[in-house]
Amino acid sequence: MSEPVLEMRKISVTYGGIIPAVASVDLKVEPGEIVGIIGESGSGKSTLAHSILGLLPKAAKVSGERFTLAGKDMLAADREGLAALRGPAGAMIFQNPMTAFSPIHTLGRQLTDLLWRDRDQTVARKRERIVAALRDVGIPDPIGKLDAYPFQFSGGMLQRVAIAAALLMKPSLLIADEPTTALDMTMEAQILHLMRTLRENAGVAILIISHHLGVIAEICDRVAVMYAGRVVEEGSVEAIFRNPRHPYTQALFACEPALIPPGVTRMPVIPGEVPRPGGIGCDFAGRCGFAEDRCLTLSPPWAPAQADPLHHSRCLRSAS
Numbered sequence: 405m406s407e408p409v410l411e412m413r414k415i416s417v418t419y420g421g422i423i424p425a426v427a428s429v430d431l432k433v434e435p436g437e438i439v440g441i442i443g444e445s446g447s448g449k450s451t452l453a454h455s456i457l458g459l460l461p462k463a464a465k466v467s468g469e470r471f472t473l474a475g476k477d478m479l480a481a482d483r484e485g486l487a488a489l490r491g492p493a494g495a496m497i498f499q500n501p502m503t504a505f506s507p508i509h510t511l512g513r514q515l516t517d518l519l520w521r522d523r524d525q526t527v528a529r530k531r532e533r534i535v536a537a538l539r540d541v542g543i544p545d546p547i548g549k550l551d552a553y554p555f556q557f558s559g560g561m562l563q564r565v566a567i568a569a570a571l572l573m574k575p576s577l578l579i580a581d582e583p584t585t586a587l588d589m590t591m592e593a594q595i596l597h598l599m600r601t602l603r604e605n606a607g608v609a610i611l612i613i614s615h616h617l618g619v620i621a622e623i624c625d626r627v628a629v630m631y632a633g634r635v636v637e638e639g640s641v642e643a644i645f646r647n648p649r650h651p652y653t654q655a656l657f658a659c660e661p662a663l664i665p666p667g668v669t670r671m672p673v674i675p676g677e678v679p680r681p682g683g684i685g686c687d688f689a690g691r692c693g694f695a696e697d698r699c700l701t702l703s704p705p706w707a708p709a710q711a712d713p714l715h716h717s718r719c720l721r722s723a724s
């Protein structure tokens with residue numbers, strides 16, 4: 405079996421203090437796999453994504469047992485080493501594609517700059533690669549677009565260019581942080597279709613973060629649910645959506661507008677706020693409708709579901 409593109413074992417991240425924003429996370433992404441991360445605001449999704457690409461602020465500390473990206477040891481790498489891995493090992497696309505580009509340079513210039521590593525290639529060869537990448541993501545008249553500026557594109561078209569930019573560097577892992585949140589539904593469907601095509605044609609693995617459960621259900625093979633810096637449930641997309649086991653995952657689904665039954669007129673919310681991790685017992689106990697006394701004092705184990713050993717959750721009720 406081939407090596408995972410990403411492997412994190414007991415990885416924690418702090419922003420300088422002692423309370424972790426990401427706490428002892430285990431996560432694997434296999435080649436060509438699409439893995440989704442869901443969770444409320446503040447649950448640590450972006451911190452996790454930024455740790456993979458060495459994009460955390462200087463004061464942040466990453467620790468744990470094992471952290472590899474495309475076979476490279478991320479725990480052993482210094483800031484320069486992590487920066488060197490950005491591009492060839494992992495690349496990221498963001499919610500707002502406008503922020504990914506400089507407003508004052510043409511796309512041709514900005515995409516050529518990304519190929520600085522390929523010093524032995526002529527300008528003409530780089531141009532050919534850029535035009536091919538833009539064509540691959542469905543940009544019409546790619547040669548004509550090289551002299552255009554970012555503001556001349558719609559949000560959806562610019563997100564396509566951002567994906568082309570990421571793929572130009574042939575990354576093993578593409579990280580997409582809310583890639584369709586700023587787009588309308590038609591554009592969203594096109595971008596999701598594009599990402600699936602890229603996985604099929606280029607074999608790129610994708611880690612996608614989204615608040616939008618419909619996006620996750622549509623595109624992912626596997627899903628990890630984050631709460632207070634931890635992964636509290638993980639399994640195939642079918643397992644998570646058909647049979648969510650953790651009360652937090654169930655609560656997230658109960659708040660998803662598309663899944664609310666007809667006749668319910670008030671939008672449900674999960675009461676309370678995401679706590680900082682590291683307390684005693686289960687981090688969700690204070691907000692959980694099923695909490696028992698033991699949930700306040702015992703740490704829930706990471707336990708597989710009886711019917712599906714690849715579906716895990718971190719809850720005393722589902723473990724017993």
Ligand SMILES: Nc1ncnc2c1ncn2[C@@H]1O[C@H](COP(=O)(O)OP(=O)(O)OP(=O)(O)O)[C@@H](O)[C@H]1O
Binds near residue numbers: 450451452
């Ligand atoms: N630069 C930072 N310095 C200090 N703390 C931070 C920093 N960035 C994030 N945090 C804290 O880390 C925790 C996790 O935040 P993070 O942004 O990773 O969550 P998230 O799930 O991505 O949320 P959102 O969906 O709103 O982006 C939060 O408590 C947040 O306040």
